[in-house]
Amino acid sequence: MASRTNAGSGFTLLELMVAMGIFLVICAAMFELLDMSQKKYSAETQLTAAYQDARLAMDQITRDFNVSGYPPVGIYSVLPTRPWRYALGPVAWSPNYSATTDCQIGASCTTPNDYDLIIETRLSTDPLAGPVHVSWIWYHLDTTTNTLMRAVVRKNYGDPLDVLQSSGEAMPLLTHVMNNPADPAQLAEIKAQNPNMYPSGGAQPIFQYTCDTPGGPLPCNSPLASGYNLPRNIRDVNITLIVAAPQRDTQTQTYKLVELNGRGHRVNPEL
Amino acid sequence: MKRGYQRIAGRQQGFTLVEMLIATVVVMVGLVAVAQLVPTSVMMSSNNRNDGTAMVFAQQQMEALREQPLANITFADPTGVTCFPAFSSCSLGDPTQTAPVGSPVVVNSSNQVMIDFSTSRVPGYSFTYIDPNDPSGSEYDVRWAVVTKTNGPVVTGKRFIVGVFRRGMKTPTLPITLDSMVEK
Numbered sequence: 001m002a003s004r005t006n007a008g009s010g011f012t013l014l015e016l017m018v019a020m021g022i023f024l025v026i027c028a029a030m031f032e033l034l035d036m037s038q039k040k041y042s043a044e045t046q047l048t049a050a051y052q053d054a055r056l057a058m059d060q061i062t063r064d065f066n067v068s069g070y071p072p073v074g075i076y077s078v079l080p081t082r083p084w085r086y087a088l089g090p091v092a093w094s095p096n097y098s099a100t101t102d103c104q105i106g107a108s109c110t111t112p113n114d115y116d117l118i119i120e121t122r123l124s125t126d127p128l129a130g131p132v133h134v135s136w137i138w139y140h141l142d143t144t145t146n147t148l149m150r151a152v153v154r155k156n157y158g159d160p161l162d163v164l165q166s167s168g169e170a171m172p173l174l175t176h177v178m179n180n181p182a183d184p185a186q187l188a189e190i191k192a193q194n195p196n197m198y199p200s201g202g203a204q205p206i207f208q209y210t211c212d213t214p215g216g217p218l219p220c221n222s223p224l225a226s227g228y229n230l231p232r233n234i235r236d237v238n239i240t241l242i243v244a245a246p247q248r249d250t251q252t253q254t255y256k257l258v259e260l261n262g263r264g265h266r267v268n269p270e271l
Numbered sequence: 272m273k274r275g276y277q278r279i280a281g282r283q284q285g286f287t288l289v290e291m292l293i294a295t296v297v298v299m300v301g302l303v304a305v306a307q308l309v310p311t312s313v314m315m316s317s318n319n320r321n322d323g324t325a326m327v328f329a330q331q332q333m334e335a336l337r338e339q340p341l342a343n344i345t346f347a348d349p350t351g352v353t354c355f356p357a358f359s360s361c362s363l364g365d366p367t368q369t370a371p372v373g374s375p376v377v378v379n380s381s382n383q384v385m386i387d388f389s390t391s392r393v394p395g396y397s398f399t400y401i402d403p404n405d406p407s408g409s410e411y412d413v414r415w416a417v418v419t420k421t422n423g424p425v426v427t428g429k430r431f432i433v434g435v436f437r438r439g440m441k442t443p444t445l446p447i448t449l450d451s452m453v454e455k
Contacts, residue, residue, distance in 0.1 A: 194403070194406075196401050196402070196403040196405075196408050197403045199351065199357070208349035208350050209349070210347075210348075210349065216339075216340065216342075216343040216344075216345060216346065217339065217340070217343070217346060217347075218347055219347050219348070219349035219357070219358050220349075221349065222347065222349070222358050236338075238348065238349055238350040238352070240350055240352075258404055259403040259404055261331070261350060261352045263334075263335070263338075265338055
C-alpha cells in the first residue's frame with residue numbers, strides 16, 4: 001500500500017483487468033443495441049418499399065379501370081365486324097365472350113374473378129393500341145410465385161383469356177402478393193399473424209366487383225344482385241393488395257405484411 | 272507517510288458530502304424533467320399517427336359516399352372497407368327530409384358542423400373499422416350524416432358530413448370531421 005501513494009506509481013494488473021472487463025461488457029451491450037437497430041432499419045426499409053410497390057400497382061390498376069369500356073358498343077347502330085373497334089363492357093370475360101352472351105360473376109366466369117381481371121378499353125397512351133384499336137389489359141395473380149402479372153394485348157377475335165394466355169405478354173407487376181399463397185402452410189402462418197387482413201378466414205380476394213342493378217349498385221356476388229352479376233354491369237372494382245416484405249423479419253422470423261385498399265370506378269357509362 | 276498524506280489533503284480540499292448530495296439532487300431534478308419529455312413525445316407521435324390514419328379513413332369514406340348515384344338511398348361494399356360488414360347495407364340519406372339524416376351532428380364554437388360522437392351509434396350510418404395494418408387491431412369509429420336536396424321528387428344534391436374517431440386512446444383527442452357536397 002505504501003508504494004501506491006508514491007508519485008509515479010501506476011495501476012496493478014488486477015485493476016487493469018477489472019477495468020477492461022467492465023469496458024468490454026459495456027461495449028458488447030452497445031454493439032447489441034447497434035445490431036438491433038440495424039435489423040430494425042432493414043426490416044422497416046423493406047416494408048416501406050413493399051408499400052411503395054403496392055401503391056404503384058394499385059395506381060396502375062385503378063387508372064386502367066377508370067377509363068375502361070371505351071368506346072362503348074352502344075355508340076354503333078350496326079355492330080362493326082372487327083371486334084377491336086368497340087368495347088363490350090368495362091371488362092372482358094371468359095367463357096362465352098360475345099355481344100349476345102355473358103357469364104355470371106362468382107359462378108360461371110373464369111374471368112373476371114377474385115384474382116383475374118381483363119380490362120377492355122382504348123388506351124391513348126399505349127403505342128400498341130393505335131388510334132382505333134381497343135386493348136385488353138390483363139391482371140392475374142400467379143399463386144405459386146405470389147406475383148401479380150400484367151399484360152396488354154390488342155383486342156382480337158376469340159376468347160380473351162385464351163388470347164392473353166397464349167400471347168406470352170404477361171410481365172410481373174408486383175411481387176410478394178400474399179392474398180392467396182398456393183402454399184397452405186404459408187397461408188396458415190400469415191393468416192394466424194394477421195387475422196384482420198383475412199376477415200373471411202380464407203384467402204383474401206384481390207378483385208371484388210360492384211354491379212349496377214335496378215336497385216342501385218350492389219356487390220356482384222351478393223344474392224340480391226342475382227341476375228345482374230354480369231361483367232357488363234360492373235361499376236366498381238374494389239382492390240385489396242396484401243404485400244409482404246421480401247425477407248422475413250430477422251428479429252421475429254415472421255412475414256411483415258401491409259394491406260392497401262383501393263377502388264377503380266368506371267367513368268364511361270354503359271350504353 | 273502520515274505527514275505526506277496531510278500535506279496532500281491540505282492542498283486538495285475537494286467537495287464535502289453535503290455539497291455532493293445537493294449537486295446530485297439538482298442534476299437529478301433536471302434529468303427527470305427532461306426524461307418526462309420522452310414518453311410525452313412517444314404518446315404525441317402515436318396520437319399523430321392515429322389522427323393521420325383517421326383522416327385517411329375519413330377521406331376514403333367520403334370518396335365512397337360521393338361516388339354513389341344521387342338517386343340511391345343505400346350502398347354496399349364487398350370489401351367491408353367503406354361499409355362494414357361486407358355486403359351489409361349502408362344508408363345514403365332520406366330524400367323525404369330536409370334536415371340532416373343519420374348520425375347526430377353538433378355545431379362547434381367556430382360554427383363548424385361536426386359529428387357528435389357522444390351519442391350512441393345509428394345503424395346504417397356508422398360502423399367500426401379495424402385498421403388491418405395495425406398489429407394491435409386499433410378500432411376507428413366511422414359515422415356520417417347526409418343532407419338531401421330535392422327538387423320535387425328528384426334528388427339534386429347531397430351534403431355528406433363524415434366523422435372518424437379513434438377509440439381507446441389514452442388521452443382525449445378530437446375526432447376528424449369532413450364536410451363535402453355533391454350536386455347534379
